[in-house]
Amino acid sequence: MSHVKLWFAVFGLALSQGSAVAQPAKGRPAPAPRKPPPAKDIAPHVTALWGTDVEAAAKGALNLGLTDSAAAHEALLDALALGLAPSVATEAISALVLHPAPPDVLHLRRYANHRNPNVRSVAVASLAMYPDPKAHAAVVAALHDSASVVRAAGAMAAGRGKIKAAIPDLFALLARGEESAARGLAQIADPDLARKIADELGKVPDASLALCLGLVLKRSDFGPDTARVEVVRAIGKIQDKAAITALTEYIDATPKTPPRASRQEAEAIVGARGGK
Numbered sequence: 315m316s317h318v319k320l321w322f323a324v325f326g327l328a329l330s331q332g333s334a335v336a337q338p339a340k341g342r343p344a345p346a347p348r349k350p351p352p353a354k355d356i357a358p359h360v361t362a363l364w365g366t367d368v369e370a371a372a373k374g375a376l377n378l379g380l381t382d383s384a385a386a387h388e389a390l391l392d393a394l395a396l397g398l399a400p401s402v403a404t405e406a407i408s409a410l411v412l413h414p415a416p417p418d419v420l421h422l423r424r425y426a427n428h429r430n431p432n433v434r435s436v437a438v439a440s441l442a443m444y445p446d447p448k449a450h451a452a453v454v455a456a457l458h459d460s461a462s463v464v465r466a467a468g469a470m471a472a473g474r475g476k477i478k479a480a481i482p483d484l485f486a487l488l489a490r491g492e493e494s495a496a497r498g499l500a501q502i503a504d505p506d507l508a509r510k511i512a513d514e515l516g517k518v519p520d521a522s523l524a525l526c527l528g529l530v531l532k533r534s535d536f537g538p539d540t541a542r543v544e545v546v547r548a549i550g551k552i553q554d555k556a557a558i559t560a561l562t563e564y565i566d567a568t569p570k571t572p573p574r575a576s577r578q579e580a581e582a583i584v585g586a587r588g589g590k
Contacts, residue, residue: 356381360389363398363406371398372405379409387413394421400430407433411440419446426452431461438464442471450477457483462492469494473501481507488526491519500529505541512548520554527552528560531576532567542576550583558584 359381362374375393378386390410398406407425410418422444425437438456441449456468457480469487472480481502487495488511499511508530514523530536531545546564549557561580568577 356383356386356389359386363389363393363402368399368401371402375402375406375409378406379412382413387415391417391421394425400428400433403428403430403433404436407436407440411443414443416444416446419444419449423448423452426456431459431464434459434461434464435467439467439471442474442477445475450475450479453477454480454483457487465492466494469498471498473498476502478502485514485518488514488522489518491522493522493525496522496526497529500526500533503530503533503536505536505544508536508541508545508548512545515548515551520552521556524549524552524554524556524560528556528563531560531564539574539576542574543579546576546579546583550579558587 356378359374359377362370363378365371365374375390375398378390387410390406394403394406394410403425407422410421419441422437422441426434426441428434428437434456438453441453453468453471453475454477456464457472459465459468465487468480469484469492471477472484480498484495484499484502488499499507503511508527511523511526511530527545527549531542531549536542536545546561549560561584565577565580565584568574570577
């Protein structure tokens with residue numbers, strides 16, 4: 315598994331934990347608030363992080379990330395500030411963003427310019443967690459990186475962070491057929507942006523355009539259905555087989571009831587072009 319995929323897996327886990335507090339069962343006392351472990355409990359992890367054993371150092375970074383305490387977070391920041399081996403740095407960055415805090419951005423921006431593209435990609439991906447304009451600027455800058463893995467991380471971060479400043483550069487990458495740009499734009503798109511994406515027909519690769527619009531269509535938060543109908547019709551104008559794939563996937567992902575005009579429109583287009 316690449317470091318970028320690993321980071322997004324950890325990122326997804328962090329989001330799933332949420333901030334809701336579980337309600338106690340009726341008749342039972344509320345559980346006592348969880349207290350952060352004392353600083354001495356992180357000492358073995360800090361020692362491992364600073365050690366010469368790279369594998370142990372990476373594990374130490376992960377354990378610090380899983381420790382919900384200010385001391386653990388500071389230990390990760392200190393290590394990143396002084397420099398870590400690339401394989402350890404990626405783990406430390408992934409651990410850091412499990413508990414994001416404003417001071418992180420300074421360090422992550424530094425690692426977004428690291429000589430190692432894997433380190434850059436993990437740092438850039440992590441910046442999606444921060445609303446700081448400087449974090450967003452670093453994400454946009456990554457879209458111009460010479461390494462495709464870093465550009466991909468930037469595109470996905472732009473999508474996750476809904477970074478509108480990245481839209482022009484994402485369009486440029488879409489024109490080059492970079493899949494990550496299609497995915498990033500799809501995450502940002504509102505009905506107005508979806509129309510602008512549809513207007514790129516003939517200017518960008520058909521397969522990339524179909525992928526992007528298809529992903530927009532499948533988003534549960536995209537709407538209203540009149541906007542989805544527009545997207546379906548835009549996909550229907552694309553001659554590449556990817557258009558039928560996108561519409562078929564939308565049909566499969568959408569329940570028959572209650573009736574939805576966009577689904578019916580998609581079925582009509584697929585049927586007319588010999589699809590299912």
